[in-house]
Amino acid sequence: MxxxxxxxxxxxxxxxxxxxxxxxxxxxxxxxxxxxxxxxxxxxxxxxxxxxxxxxxxxxxxxxxxxxxxxxxxxxxxxxxxxxxxxxxxxxxxxxxxxxxxxxxxxxxxxxxxxxxxxxxxxxxxxxxxxxxxSEVIDFVHDWYLLGAEETALPALARWIEMLPAGVRVIAFAEVSGPQDEQRFETAADLTMTWLHRGDAPSGSTDLLERAIRAAELPDGMGFAWVAGEATSLKPIRRHLREDRNLHRHQVDVDGYWKRGVENHDHHEDDEHEHA
Ligand SMILES: Cc1cc2nc3c(=O)[nH]c(=O)nc-3n(C[C@H](O)[C@H](O)[C@H](O)COP(=O)(O)OP(=O)(O)OC[C@H]3O[C@@H](n4cnc5c(N)ncnc54)[C@H](O)[C@@H]3O)c2cc1C
CATH class of the missing domain: 2.40.30.10 (Translation factors)
Incomplete structure (x- = not known):
């Protein structure tokens, strides 16, 4: 058993x-x-x-x-x-x-x-x-981390990358408008960073992050996924992580940082931010 x-x-x-x-x-x-x-x-x-x-x-x-x-x-x-x-x-x-x-x-x-x-x-x-x-503290005991963000969540993604311990596998995706919006982050982790360019499409309107996360090869072992950005575009990502990747809810934190057409979106209002 x-x-x-x-x-x-x-x-x-x-x-x-x-x-x-x-x-x-x-x-x-x-x-x-x-x-x-x-x-x-x-x-x-x-x-x-x-x-x-x-x-x-x-x-x-x-x-x-x-x-x-x-x-x-x-x-x-x-x-x-x-x-x-x-x-x-x-x-x-x-x-x-x-x-x-x-x-x-x-x-x-x-x-x-x-x-x-x-x-x-x-x-x-x-x-x-x-x-x-x-502070939402997660002990860095996982075998790998999957991170995803667009511009508003890049500061948090950068902090993840900088705080994660040496050698841990990190697969990160960041959506920005083009190469001019990319940033460089220092890390001790074993990081694979992929920048996704949406070009002239408005932010929050693409499925670039979703497609990249769906196609990602994730390592064996216990992982943790954190993704933040435009709330509506994150919904299928959360579903994919929970249902297709079979991650436990304590392994997934998907947080809608803003919502298209909504002023001062409350990120606690919907269930995007599920981790408790
Ligand atoms: C936990 C958390 C951390 C965050 N950290 C950051 C951060 O470090 N840096 C940062 O820039 N933002 C961050 N955000 C997102 C930021 O709070 C929102 O983008 C917020 O709406 C900005 O306020 P505003 O007054 O500019 O626009 P609002 O008055 O809230 O919205 C006006 C209009 O602009 C749209 N809008 C809002 N944000 C964007 C956007 N990024 N792109 C396109 N349209 C947008 C709205 O849909 C609305 O139609 C964070 C949000 C959360 C919940």
Missing amino acids: TTEIAPPRMRIVRHPLKYRLLEVKQVHRITPGTVRVTFAGEALEGFCEQAPTDHVKLCFAEPGTELPVEPVIENDTWMDAPVEPITRDYTIRHHRRAEREIDVDMVLHGTGVGSGWAAAAEPGMTLGVLGPRG
Whole structure:
């Protein structure tokens, strides 16, 4: 008789919820479509991050005002309030603890408060940063990792690649518009990185990631798959990983970071983000 061993679960490590006002120290176009914004300030004392997908809520000012509405936090909980801040989720690309700095890579996709702010960002500007609320920690005990992303999830994909231990097999796919949007990541892992170019097709409209993942040859042993990007295009990928690849739900984390035609998509609203 064989006993099936359940794969390790992702666990949430909570951090004290804190709102910080931070100043933009530097703005740098890392690719034609993405701006890296470095935020700095003594307020970053005690800032916590530890997992690849750790993210914050950037809080933007209402049009015509200078500072964002401050979120009401009581007993470590973000309370409902008559006036709420305008927020969007962004990954912490780098955290330089000693320098009290974080980098956030913001995609310039056209419309939207986040994209618009990033396009106009300059040193000296101020922004609110809420969180991170917690870290989704997965022990790096798997034999292989399958990673997939488009531009908004490249910061998290980069963190996965940089954090995974030496020698572990990593098969990664990243969809961008063209070679000009590719990035280079340092890693100790045994990485096979494939860039997929969608050309003039709008982001979130192709099945490039799906086709690449379907065609991927995955190693033997226990693996973990993380894929993030446009919510609707990820649905068949999640289904494929669970049903065709027969991966247990604790081996799959597929997260809709945004949704075509939807402002401020809530990535917790649907079941794309299944791992708990
Ligand atoms: C956990 C998490 C981490 C994230 N990390 C990052 C990150 O590091 N960098 C980053 O750039 N984004 C990241 N995102 C995605 C980002 O939060 C969304 O793209 C968000 O919608 C941007 O806000 P906005 O104000 O620019 O657009 P919104 O006001 O939310 O949307 C306006 C319109 O733009 C469309 N839209 C939104 N995003 C895109 C896009 N990328 N391409 C084309 N159309 C789009 C919407 O469908 C909508 O029609 C992350 C999301 C999550 C959930």
